[in-house]
Amino acid sequence: MKFTAPEFRLEAFHCPLCGTYAHMKWSMLRANDGFTMYYEAQCSCCENPSLWRVTDYAHGQFGRSDKSAELIYPDSGVAALPVQDMPEDVKKDYVEAARIFSRSPRGAAALLRLGLQKLCKHLGQEGENINSDIRALATKNILPPLVVKVADTVRITGNNAVHPGEMSDEDFDYVASKMFELLNFIVKKGISEPKELEALYEMTPENPRKSAEAKDAKAKSAST
16 A cells, blocks of 8 residues: 555544554644644554644634644654564664654655665675665565666666755655655565565475475576
8 A cells, every 4th residue: 555644634644653544533632721732643543643733824713723733743754664674773764764854855865875775785785885786686586676767766776866966855855755665665575575485484394395495406406
């Protein structure tokens, strides 16, 4: 499912607390002297509320009309949550990028590039050149070849890759938003799926497994 970022008064989005796409129940918080500048959006899945602060409003005939608000809790930004198998050092950069994305897409993009370099290293590459690392992972079938095109499209690899001084704020906004998705995808393909397949393989009976391993070894020796 496509990620739906949290947005003020949106009826449903991916919960910043549990990561589930769910309906949100909005309510304005009250104080002793009336309404405040804060809202809660309660997730119908985990039943926990996120907290929002009004950033733009107008006064009309029937009182205050709130136009926009920013998410202030949880302090995890509006990107998808990192997938479960993301390495801790990569996750640290990912989460920090998510927290600052709305305020500094430029900073978020830099952190995500760093996280992607670290992720490539976890997958057996040098972790120094994203361009060559992504292509090597595709050549080894660790990642699908289309990932190379995606990386080129979001301008982090290939001939279209550009440096911070050559990019506008709009470019950074687009690049960072897509890199959140790309990092999660690479973790799923390069770490999660192989781990799941290995677990399935270990569940097979020992004799058929040894027979398959012997055939595989024989095929490899014949090809060399």
